[in-house]
Amino acid sequence: MDAEISPSFQANPLGFLWKFCKSGFIMTKSLFQARAYRRKRQLILYLASFSILSGIFLYSQSSAFSTVHRAYINQSSYRFGSLGIPFTQGPYAIAIFLGTEFDAEQSDDDETDRYFIGARTLVYQLLHAPSTRLTSPVSVVVLATEGVRESKRQRLRLDGATVIDIERLQHSVNIDVPFYHEVFDKLRAFDPSVMPFEKVAVLDADMVITRPLDLLFQDMNTTQFPLNTNSTNLPADLPELPDSYALAATPDIPGREPVFPPDVDNTPGRDYFNAGIMVSSPNDKLFQYYIALLNRPELFGHWLPEQDLLNVAHSWKGPMPWRQLNLSWHLMSPNEADFNAGMAILHCKYWQFGGDPCHKTAIARRWQMQGYWEGREGK
Numbered sequence: 001m002d003a004e005i006s007p008s009f010q011a012n013p014l015g016f017l018w019k020f021c022k023s024g025f026i027m028t029k030s031l032f033q034a035r036a037y038r039r040k041r042q043l044i045l046y047l048a049s050f051s052i053l054s055g056i057f058l059y060s061q062s063s064a065f066s067t068v069h070r071a072y073i074n075q076s077s078y079r080f081g082s083l084g085i086p087f088t089q090g091p092y093a094i095a096i097f098l099g100t101e102f103d104a105e106q107s108d109d110d111e112t113d114r115y116f117i118g119a120r121t122l123v124y125q126l127l128h129a130p131s132t133r134l135t136s137p138v139s140v141v142v143l144a145t146e147g148v149r150e151s152k153r154q155r156l157r158l159d160g161a162t163v164i165d166i167e168r169l170q171h172s173v174n175i176d177v178p179f180y181h182e183v184f185d186k187l188r189a190f191d192p193s194v195m196p197f198e199k200v201a202v203l204d205a206d207m208v209i210t211r212p213l214d215l216l217f218q219d220m221n222t223t224q225f226p227l228n229t230n231s232t233n234l235p236a237d238l239p240e241l242p243d244s245y246a247l248a249a250t251p252d253i254p255g256r257e258p259v260f261p262p263d264v265d266n267t268p269g270r271d272y273f274n275a276g277i278m279v280s281s282p283n284d285k286l287f288q289y290y291i292a293l294l295n296r297p298e299l300f301g302h303w304l305p306e307q308d309l310l311n312v313a314h315s316w317k318g319p320m321p322w323r324q325l326n327l328s329w330h331l332m333s334p335n336e337a338d339f340n341a342g343m344a345i346l347h348c349k350y351w352q353f354g355g356d357p358c359h360k361t362a363i364a365r366r367w368q369m370q371g372y373w374e375g376r377e378g379k
Contacts, residue, residue: 087196092197093138093199094140096119096142097185097186100145115205119156120155122203122207123161124365124373132209132211133212134214136214138213143166143188144163145168146165147182171294173297186306187287187294190280202277202279208346208348210346224245227244227319227320228319231317233319241286247278247314247322249274249275250327250329250330251271251272251332256333258335259337264324273310330344330347332347334346336356339357346362349362
């Protein structure tokens, strides 16, 4: 059943939109009258107001917003995983990892928790936004750690996501940064009892997208590859490896020259991938291998804990070397050249406002999500 729009909005949508436009004009005028130190703050407020207006306007244009994804659900095309959780019928899933906000200077209130709002924005883009929503039956899952409040889980369910409560992975790794205490729980995305799919794209919650991600699963390097049996890079006492595996990602190379495509082949550190976006095939042997590595903390670095562990497991010198996604999908620290080339996944934190197109897009999508739900729920 579609949510209803408030009667006042239905009765006079043009008047409603005019009030927003008028407010935007007033804010613009005041922007040029403000002192220099206030301009950046007012620009953020203006962008937020304009983006909320855009979200409400987009929703008002179609009572069938999200028709594509709702059709899969309304036609009872569910299947159930081993945990009894219903998933959209289809072999692929996008899993958004959501942990607890550990920054002491930030609130984890539902209205201010940055990563929770980031996860909501991604769900909105994947399921509802006309320019980025999925066009095929791909499950959208949020993997929520134990510390995520029930109110946040319920809100994400209302947004259309499947929320899975993941158990804490026990380990003895010494982690100095509180924010990273839960990141090893992301490894649950590779457990087939949690994610029973042929392929899973794992995304962090500090991203926005610019186009549908359906074709990400067709990237040639997301397929299964045989082991490199000649490798002796890791200790022999680790568990048995699977016969084949899949792990595709992009190199973690911040500070690149503003050109696209970048000269990755001649960039130092290109063999180290970023774990913010990965495509894999959940496999029990692979998952148990990760757990065995987790219990051998001397084998990997601890600065970016789960990323360091996965880079050891999938070292180019090891038995399961990671494969590179097409760079048009994602690169860490996107620049204007990446944006202009149509990069699909922008690794930009909306709360770290900058003047570049990537951060402007991130903050605009965050407020469009807010406007969409305010329009849909009649707030």
